[in-house]
Amino acid sequence: MTGRTLRQLSLGFAVLGGGVACVVAAMTVTSIVMRALLSRPIAGDVELTQLGIALSISLCLPWAQLHGANIIVDFFTQRLPDRVNRRLDALGALMLAAMCALLSWRTSVGAIAVREAGETSMILGLPMWWAYASLAPGLALSGLIALVQAWRCWRGGPLVEN
8 A cells, every 4th residue: 555545544534534523512512502502411422422532532543543643752762863763663663553354353353352241331222343343444444554554664764655
């Protein structure tokens, strides 16, 4: 997969994640206003908020990883040679790729198990496997981007392309 394809995919995921967050925000405001004025909030607003924000975060992770927007603590490494720092960046990116792959795999397995169990949310009765399954694509793409970044750093390039 090329850098351009990863960039387009992660941008699409981020735009979708941002859209989901906006819908959740609008629903939350509407529910609060309805609660204040009519004493009738949107049923299941907390469930929908939890599901929506989890999805939004998962979808925005690849974009953040692509741009190196994660926190980097370089207090102990700032005086090391560039080559050593790039190798450490490669190792960190490789560890993140492994973690994202593991999380993507386990959320997928969890989605299957929850689907087979027929578990639903308490108020709306939404199938809970949707929540698990919706997390896997963002985690998988984040892992793939981190793997590409690890390879790039190991070969002497920067963690993030400009």
